[in-house]
Amino acid sequence: MTTYAALLRGINVGGSRKVPMAELRTLMEGLGYDGVRTYLQSGQAVFSSGHGDEESLAAELTRAIEKHFGFGVDVIVRDHAYLKAVAEACPFPAADLEAKQLHVTYFSAPVGLDRFAEIDQAAYLPEEFRLGDRALYLYAPNGLGRSKLAEHLSKPRLNKGVIATSRNWNTVVKLVEMTSD
Numbered sequence: 649m650t651t652y653a654a655l656l657r658g659i660n661v662g663g664s665r666k667v668p669m670a671e672l673r674t675l676m677e678g679l680g681y682d683g684v685r686t687y688l689q690s691g692q693a694v695f696s697s698g699h700g701d702e703e704s705l706a707a708e709l710t711r712a713i714e715k716h717f718g719f720g721v722d723v724i725v726r727d728h729a730y731l732k733a734v735a736e737a738c739p740f741p742a743a744d745l746e747a748k749q750l751h752v753t754y755f756s757a758p759v760g761l762d763r764f765a766e767i768d769q770a771a772y773l774p775e776e777f778r779l780g781d782r783a784l785y786l787y788a789p790n791g792l793g794r795s796k797l798a799e800h801l802s803k804p805r806l807n808k809g810v811i812a813t814s815r816n817w818n819t820v821v822k823l824v825e826m827t828s829d
Contacts, residue, residue, distance in 0.1 A: 649682065649696045650727055651827045654709055655754055656691030657722040657813040665719055667691070675716050679708060683829070687822055691721075692815075694826040702726060706756075722811040724754050728827035730781070735824050739778040740787045747818040748791045753784040753801070756811035763806060772797040784812075792816070 654676075659667040669686040672693060676684045681695035697705060706725040713721045734752060735742075742750055761779060769776065775797040776787045788795035792814075802812075815823070 649698045651683070651694065651696045651829060652702070652705060652725050652727050653731060653823045653827050654693045654695065654706070655724045655726070655813050655815070656693070656713075657724070657811060659691045659721055665721065667713070667717060667721065669693075671716075672713075675712055676709070679712055685826065687819065687826060690819075691813075692819065692823060694823070702730075722756075722813065724756050724811055724813060726754065728824070731820075731824045731827055734780060734783045735820055737780050739780075739785055740776075742817055745787070745817070747816050749787060749789050750817040751786045751788065751792055751798070751814050752817070752820050753786065753812050753814040755782045755784070755807075757809075758782055759784070759810060764801070767797075767800060772800075777801060786814075 656667065659665045669689060673684045673686055676693060676695055680699075681697050684693060684695045686693045700708065702725045706723045709725065710721065710723045713723070738750070740750055759779065759782070764777075774789050775795055777797065778785045784801070786795070786798055786801065788798055792798050
């Protein structure tokens, strides 16, 4: 059995695409996943499975959510080792920052710097981003809501062909902790 986190993109935001966490847990248990737990209302679930890999589990969960709730939801599934490696590889001093200042965008596939070549990073300072393994680290000292760089990074053309979903640093750390069981 491997423990995973499922990251659901764009649910329970602004009153649309409602996915109640209790209902999501029941749905996932019905798929045969063990130890299903959710974190917050914004689309994180931790579970164990003895079958499949990250991609096949994400596809299975995506299909089940669409069938059950009647709308599609992008899902990324990552195991504990990956989540821990992403947290440990943070290029910013996470321990010295407020959680609202640091975010990780998880990608469904590898992305290269060429995808972001149009961005003049110096124009956004003190905001910064760095790429990692299927992840982008964003330092936004005034928070995500005020970040001009985050707004630019979320443009559809920059994320074309991949699923991208962001989490604040508190959630990044909590998912590492929750998947370590």
